[in-house]
Amino acid sequence: MDKNQLQIIRRDLHQIPELGFQEYKTQQYLLEEIGRMPQEHIEIKTWRTGILVFVKGENPSKTIGYRADIDGLPITEETGYEYQSRHEGNMHACGHDFHMTIALGSLRRLAENPAADNALFIFQPAEEGPGGAKPLLNSEAFQAWRPDVIFALHIAPDLPVGTVSSREGLLFANTSELFIDLKGKGGHAAYPHQTHDMVVAASYFVTQLQQIVARRVDPLDSAVVTIGKITGGTVQNVIAENARLEGTIRTMSPEAMKKVKANIERLAEGLEIGHECTASIDYGANYYQVHNNGKHVDAFRQISEKVDGVTFQEAPPAMTGEDFGYMLKEIPGFMFWLGVESEYGLHHAKLTPDERALAVGVDIVEAVTRNW
Numbered sequence: 001m002d003k004n005q006l007q008i009i010r011r012d013l014h015q016i017p018e019l020g021f022q023e024y025k026t027q028q029y030l031l032e033e034i035g036r037m038p039q040e041h042i043e044i045k046t047w048r049t050g051i052l053v054f055v056k057g058e059n060p061s062k063t064i065g066y067r068a069d070i071d072g073l074p075i076t077e078e079t080g081y082e083y084q085s086r087h088e089g090n091m092h093a094c095g096h097d098f099h100m101t102i103a104l105g106s107l108r109r110l111a112e113n114p115a116a117d118n119a120l121f122i123f124q125p126a127e128e129g130p131g132g133a134k135p136l137l138n139s140e141a142f143q144a145w146r147p148d149v150i151f152a153l154h155i156a157p158d159l160p161v162g163t164v165s166s167r168e169g170l171l172f173a174n175t176s177e178l179f180i181d182l183k184g185k186g187g188h189a190a191y192p193h194q195t196h197d198m199v200v201a202a203s204y205f206v207t208q209l210q211q212i213v214a215r216r217v218d219p220l221d222s223a224v225v226t227i228g229k230i231t232g233g234t235v236q237n238v239i240a241e242n243a244r245l246e247g248t249i250r251t252m253s254p255e256a257m258k259k260v261k262a263n264i265e266r267l268a269e270g271l272e273i274g275h276e277c278t279a280s281i282d283y284g285a286n287y288y289q290v291h292n293n294g295k296h297v298d299a300f301r302q303i304s305e306k307v308d309g310v311t312f313q314e315a316p317p318a319m320t321g322e323d324f325g326y327m328l329k330e331i332p333g334f335m336f337w338l339g340v341e342s343e344y345g346l347h348h349a350k351l352t353p354d355e356r357a358l359a360v361g362v363d364i365v366e367a368v369t370r371n372w
């Protein structure tokens with residue numbers, strides 16, 4: 001697959017972003033592409049909206065797994081690309097169009113010319129939520145081809161094309177989604193004293209949550225509590241009976257996650273008393289930290305530096321989350337960043353990763369699966 005073909009595939013996939021477990025067109029597209037590859041050495045299984053492709057090695061002693069996530073985000077694209085998302089309100093703003101294209105490019109090379117060892121290509125749904133890695137890991141389909149080593153990449157907008165980056169230990173944080181529903185007494189905008197205004201309660205609570213990181217987490221540790229969405233009320237002259245906060249928590253350890261949640265719950269109890277309301281908390285999807293095996297990162301550094309034009313850089317830990325953490329909890333392996341130099345970052349409506357990184361990604365994934 002040459003650079004033009006990679007670009008065509010990436011642009012096709014970019015136009016059809018679908019949310020977690022709704023990746024029907026994406027799955028169809030991927031199956032058609034995989035169907036055009038030589039079939040002698042490969043076996044294909046679908047799992048929900050995902051796909052597993054096993055490539056039989058020439059003289060296998062192990063299986064090497066590569067995971068690519070396939071879902072998009074509920075973001076309205078503003079890149080101005082000619083090949084902008086055709087699914088209004090959804091966008092590949094986290095680079096999963098790149099991850100899939102790189103998987104297809106390297107899979108094709110192995111399907112044409114298998115490595116000594118077996119390879120398993122995992123096209124995984126729902127990374128952005130509610131999380132596809134954990135149920136996929138426990139599926140019969142996966143267990144039948146369970147790899148001995150597993151790896152994945154994520155595009156890095158702040159690194160130049162040709163740079164890869166990783167580290168031993170914690171690469172990505174523990175995450176938990178956070179949904180808080182507030183319910184109080186609404187009423188006429190002119191009679192606030194007869195009501196318990198949930199817009200006021202929600203605003204107060206958002207600022208209170210920030211205290212947890214500032215005053216309840218050890219300054220030498222780290223945590224994030226972000227509220228990304230607030231909804232509440234019905235019209236400008238009615239005091240709101242309901243409000244909803246939607247956000248995410250990030251911590252460097254599972255223990256810190258427990259502590260942050262306990263503090264949120266205590267603050268919510270205080271809010272219920274102070275604002276005469278109910279505050280219901282739902283933690284949604286939780287992802288386990290991405291913890292890299294040190295020996296594997298070293299081996300990756302050596303393999304990647306032998307790929308033409310590739311430089312390895314030590315990565316700092318990041319507060320991003322990845323359900324790939326669940327795979328690494330059970331199977332040794334690693335994750336790495338792949339430089340795509342974009343002015344706008346991940347989850348931004350103007351994310352424009354440099355397509356030259358597609359070929360770099362294919363070379364690296366192939367090199368890892370052939371030389372592990």
Ligand SMILES: CC(=O)N[C@@H](CCC[C@H](N)C(=O)O)C(=O)O
Nearest residue numbers: 128129175176177248320321322
């Ligand atoms: C790499 C990346 O951006 N991953 C997402 C994972 C989201 C997990 C979940 N929906 C949450 O928001 O907690 C991220 O936002 O880091």
